Amino acid sequence: MSTRTLPLVFINLGGEMLYILDQRLQAQNTSVDNTEKGVWSEKDRKRVMNDIIGTMFSKAFMDELLKPQQLYSHRTMKTVLTRLAHTSIMRLNPASMEKLYELMVMAFKYQVYLCPRPKDLLLITYNHMDAIREFVRDTPAVANQVDETHRKLIEVYAPLSEGEFQLLRQTLLIFFQDMHVRVSLFLKNQIQNPNGRFSLTTSGPVPHGGEVPGLIRLFSVKGREVSRCEFPSGGSYSSAVREGSFDLHGDRVLRLGVNMYTMNHPEETHTSRDTCAQPDDVPNLLAKEELNLLAGIMGSMKTVPVHSTEGSFRLNLFASDREEEEAGTSGGAQDFDVINIQAMQDEQASAELARIAAQFAEEELKQEDQGSSKGDELLAMMDDL
Amino acid sequence: MFHKEKSIQIKNSASALYNNLSVLRIAPRRLTYFTVVHANVVNMVSASWDGLNYSHRQLQSKEPNVATSTSLIMQAAFCVLPSRELLVVTSQKGIQMYESDGSIMVYWHALDTPETPTAQAVFARGIAAVSENYVCVGVSSGAILVFDVPSKGSNITLSEVLEEHKESITDIAAECSGSQVLLAVANLVTVDDGGSLCVWKSGEEFQLLNKIAGLDISCSSVKLWKGTVVAGYGSGQIRIYEAVTGILQSEINAHARWIYSLDIAPFSGLLLSAAEDSFVRVWHLSVTPETNSVEVAHLHNECVTDTQICGAKFCDGDGYAFAVTGYDLSEIIRYTQT
Numbered sequence: 001m002s003t004r005t006l007p008l009v010f011i012n013l014g015g016e017m018l019y020i021l022d023q024r025l026q027a028q029n030t031s032v033d034n035t036e037k038g039v040w041s042e043k044d045r046k047r048v049m050n051d052i053i054g055t056m057f058s059k060a061f062m063d064e065l066l067k068p069q070q071l072y073s074h075r076t077m078k079t080v081l082t083r084l085a086h087t088s089i090m091r092l093n094p095a096s097m098e099k100l101y102e103l104m105v106m107a108f109k110y111q112v113y114l115c116p117r118p119k120d121l122l123l124i125t126y127n128h129m130d131a132i133r134e135f136v137r138d139t140p141a142v143a144n145q146v147d148e149t150h151r152k153l154i155e156v157y158a159p160l161s162e163g164e165f166q167l168l169r170q171t172l173l174i175f176f177q178d179m180h181v182r183v184s185l186f187l188k189n190q191i192q193n194p195n196g197r198f199s200l201t202t203s204g205p206v207p208h209g210g211e212v213p214g215l216i217r218l219f220s221v222k223g224r225e226v227s228r229c230e231f232p233s234g235g236s237y238s239s240a241v242r243e244g245s246f247d248l249h250g251d252r253v254l255r256l257g258v259n260m261y262t263m264n265h266p267e268e269t270h271t272s273r274d275t276c277a278q279p280d281d282v283p284n285l286l287a288k289e290e291l292n293l294l295a296g297i298m299g300s301m302k303t304v305p306v307h308s309t310e311g312s313f314r315l316n317l318f319a320s321d322r323e324e325e326e327a328g329t330s331g332g333a334q335d336f337d338v339i340n341i342q343a344m345q346d347e348q349a350s351a352e353l354a355r356i357a358a359q360f361a362e363e364e365l366k367q368e369d370q371g372s373s374k375g376d377e378l379l380a381m382m383d384d385l
Numbered sequence: 386m387f388h389k390e391k392s393i394q395i396k397n398s399a400s401a402l403y404n405n406l407s408v409l410r411i412a413p414r415r416l417t418y419f420t421v422v423h424a425n426v427v428n429m430v431s432a433s434w435d436g437l438n439y440s441h442r443q444l445q446s447k448e449p450n451v452a453t454s455t456s457l458i459m460q461a462a463f464c465v466l467p468s469r470e471l472l473v474v475t476s477q478k479g480i481q482m483y484e485s486d487g488s489i490m491v492y493w494h495a496l497d498t499p500e501t502p503t504a505q506a507v508f509a510r511g512i513a514a515v516s517e518n519y520v521c522v523g524v525s526s527g528a529i530l531v532f533d534v535p536s537k538g539s540n541i542t543l544s545e546v547l548e549e550h551k552e553s554i555t556d557i558a559a560e561c562s563g564s565q566v567l568l569a570v571a572n573l574v575t576v577d578d579g580g581s582l583c584v585w586k587s588g589e590e591f592q593l594l595n596k597i598a599g600l601d602i603s604c605s606s607v608k609l610w611k612g613t614v615v616a617g618y619g620s621g622q623i624r625i626y627e628a629v630t631g632i633l634q635s636e637i638n639a640h641a642r643w644i645y646s647l648d649i650a651p652f653s654g655l656l657l658s659a660a661e662d663s664f665v666r667v668w669h670l671s672v673t674p675e676t677n678s679v680e681v682a683h684l685h686n687e688c689v690t691d692t693q694i695c696g697a698k699f700c701d702g703d704g705y706a707f708a709v710t711g712y713d714l715s716e717i718i719r720y721t722q723t
Contacts, residue, residue: 001457001477003502068502113693116642118619162619163553163578163603166643167506173401174424174457177713193691197713200663200691202641209602210620211638213662216681218635231683234664237641 001171003068004160007153008125009172010065012111012257013081014056015128016104018049018135021090023261044089049135050142051088057132057145066156071175077101102181103271109176110191111256113198116207118165120254121172122157123244126150127257130249150248158246184270185260202235208243386685387667387707388723392716393430396441397423399695399710402459403510403555403605404646406696406710406717409463409470409485417700418485419717420461420472421710427461427474429487430717442487446476457508464514468536473520475509480522480530482541491539494532496524506553515559515573516587519544523554529575531591547591552579555605561651562611567674571595571628574614576604582614584628597631606647610654611672613679617644617658625670625679634679640664646697650704655684657707659697663689665709665720687720 025045055061072080081104082097092100111124129150136142160168180196192198206212213233220226244253399405399421409418415434420427427444446458456477463485464471470485482492498507509530511523520532520541527550533542560572571594573585580599586592603619613634614626621640626633640660648657649670656668667685672678692711700706706721 001459001508002506003504068504070502118643161552161578161601161603163555164506166603166619167553170401171457173712177400177424178398180713197691200693202663202688206621206641210641211622213621213638213641215638216635216683217637218679218681219633221632221677223633232686233641234686234688235641235662 001070001174002164002168003070004156004164005071005168005171005175006065006069007062007156008121008168009071009077009108009175010056010080011125011132011149011153012108012128013077013104014052014084015132015257016107017081017085017100018052018132019259019261020100020103021052021085022049022135022259046138048088048090050139052084053132053136054139054142054145055084055087057142057149059145059148062149062152066152071171074101074105074175099271102179102273103183105176105179106181106183106186106271107260108172109179110186110198112169112172112176114200114256115169116254117209118162118169119160120207120244120256121165121169122153122246123252123254124257125153126246127252127254130252131259147248154246154248182272184272189260203237205238205241208240210240212237212239386722387687387720389687390706390719390721391436392718393419393432393439393708394716395419395421395428395430396443396715397421397426397428398713398715400424401645401693401695401712404460404462404696406646406698406708407462407472408698408700408708409465410701418463419708420463421696421717422458422461425457425476427458427472427487429472431486444472444474444481444483444487446474446478446481459508459510460512462512464512464520466514466520466534466536467517469534471514471520471534473512473522475512475522477506477508480509482520482532482534492532492541494530494543508553511554511557511575513557513559513573519587521557521559521573521575523550523557523575523577525553527551527554527577529554529557531587544589545591547575547585547593549583549593549596550575550577550581552577552581552599554578555603556607558607558609560609560612561649563651564611567612571612572609574607574609574628576607576616578603580604580618582607582616582626582631584614584631594629595631597626603643605644608647608649608656610649610651610670612674613670613672615647615649615656615670617647617660619643621660621662623647623658625681627677627679630677632677634677635681637668637681639666642693645693645695648698648707650699650702652702653704655699655704656681657697657699657704659694659709661693663692663694663711665689665694665697665707667704667707689718 078097078101082092085092115121115124129146133143133146182192182196186192190199214230216229216231217225218227242253245251400423402422405422407420417432419430425446429442431440446456458474458476461472461474464473472483472485472487474481478498479493479495481490483490496507496509506525508525509522514520518534520534522530524530529547530543531545531547533544554575554577557575560567571584572587575583580602582597583593584595586594604616605619606617608615609628612628614628616624621642621644623637623639624633625635639658640662642661644658644660646659654670656670659665665687669682669684671680689709689711692714694709694711696710698708700708706719709718
C-alpha cells in the first residue's frame, strides 16, 4: 500500500523507545560521575540519548528511510531498532528488546488509532521530534540533524492529500493489526480496556475541518437552503479546536505523541500478553528483499566501540532487586512481563545480534533453491558491523 | 427499531479499509455469503438462513504462477450480473475474479507495477457490476477499467479504460433501483480521493454524463439509487446529488469521523452509514425523480463500542437486516428489525 510509511514509523517508534529509556535511565540511582560500576550517571544518560538520536537522524539513515518503499515486517523492524539501540553504550538482550518493542508498538498503535484526521499523523510525529530535540538540546551537532530531518519531512509530506494520509494510516493499522498487549499505564489511564482494546470516546471536539454531527439540510434547485432538521447523534460532540502547527516549531495542540511516562512510576511500563491471542506470524515471503534493505540501513549505522573498562550496566524496571525476584516467580491470572534492559558485554551482544540475523536469514534461505551465497554475504557484512 | 443478533465469527480480524464487507444473498439455497478483507486474505463465510450452518473459506491474494509473492488486498466485492455472479478481489498487484463461492478463479488482470516502488502507491480499488455484462474496477492512477464479462466461462476481456479522474479511485456504484427508465440514462458513478464524482452511462463506449468537482475531501463510499448519488466523505458528511445535473440536494453532518461505508436497500430506500466514530446510522431516503425532490429522515443509531467501523451492508433488498465489520474485530455483527 503506502510507500511513505517508514520515516514516520521509525521516528515515532524510536521516539517512544527514547521516552521509555529516558524514564528508566533517570529513575536509577544516579552518581555524579561514572566511577561506580553498574550505575548510570547523568553524563552516561546524555551520551546514550545523543548516540541513539544521532544515528536515527543521520543523513545516511534518513535518506534510506525516505526512499519510497513498502513497510518492513515486525521482525525486520525489531532488528533495526535493536541495532539502533546498540549504537549507544547500552545493550539489550533479545527478551528485553521483545518486550520493549511491544510497548513501543502499542503506544504508536494507540496514537495512530486515535488520530483525529489522517494528516494529524504528522503532528504526532512532530510531537515526538519536539521531545527528541529537547533530549539533545545540549549537543548542537545532533540538534541540527534533528532540525534538518524535520525540514525534509515537511518537504516530503506537505504535498500529500488527506486521502493519501489515510492510505498511510490504513497501512500502519494493518501493521498493528491483532496486537492487544495490555500496558499498565494505558489501563491505569483508561485509554485501554482489560481486553487490550483501546477506548473510543463518543464525546469531545470533532477533528479540525469536521462538523458536529446532528444536522440534515435540504437545498433547492437554485442552491438555497430550504429546510434544516436535527437528529440525535448519540454522542456529545463539540466544535473543532484550533489546528496545530505543522512548522518546524509551534504549538501542536494535539497531545498524542507527547511523553506519557513520568519520572517515578516504573510500573507504568509493565505489559501483559493474552496467551491465546497471538498476532499473525505468517512467514514473510518478501524477506529476501527486506534483508537487502536491512543491509542498506545497517550499512549506514556506525558502531560505538565499548571499552572493556566501562564494564556492564544493568537497568532494572523494578525499584528494587527484591521486587524483580518476586516478579520472576509470581503466577496468577495477571502475569505481567518485565522489560529487563540489561547491559551485556559487547562480544556477547554481537553474537546475539548475529544469531538473530542468522535465524532470520536461515528460514528464508530454506525457501530459496539458490545457493546460499546471498545470505552468507549478508551475515558476513552484519558480523563486520 | 433494530436489535443485535448473534455475530458470525470470522477467521481473521477485519482490516481498516473502505467498504470492507460484501454480502450476497442466495435465495434458492437459503444462504448468505459474507466477505471481509484481512491484509492479504479474503475471509468468506457462508451462513445458512436457519443459523445452523456456517462454512469458511479463505482466498489469498496471489498472482498465478508466482508462488512467493503476496500483496495487500484493498477490496473484495460480489458483482451480480443477470447471467452470473462473481467475486472480484482487488489488490496492489492486480484484479482477481472468482466464481461467487470463491471456488475457482476465472480471471486475472495484472496492474502495471513499477520495478522499484514509487512515491505514488499502486493498487486497484472500487468495484461494481453495471448493466448486462460489465464489471468496472478503479485504479490508484484514477483510471477505471471496464471488463466485458460473458454469461459464462472465463473469456473476460478488458473492454475500455476510462480516464477522467486525476486522483485514486475510492469507490464505484451502479444504479441499484432496478428501474429500466433510469438505467437508460445514468447507471454508474465513480468517486475519488479528492472527492470528485463522475456520472456515466454504460455501453460499448461509456459516456461521461457529468463531473462534480471535489472539495479536496476524500469521498470514501458512494451509492446510486433512483438517479440520486449518495456520497460519504472523510469529513463525516453525507451529500446527496441529483446524478445527471449534479445539483446538491442535501447535506448531512452525519458522523464525527471519516465515513467508511454506505449502503442502500433499494426496495425500501433505507440508507446505512458507518464511520470510524463507532456509529452505524440508519436513514430513510425518498426520491421523487419527477419533481427532483429528496427527503431524508434519520431513523436509528447503533454504537459499536470502541470500534472503528470499516464495513456495513444490508443483508437484503428491503433492509430488514444489516451486518457490520470493524477494525481488529474478528466477527461480523448483525442486526435485524424488531
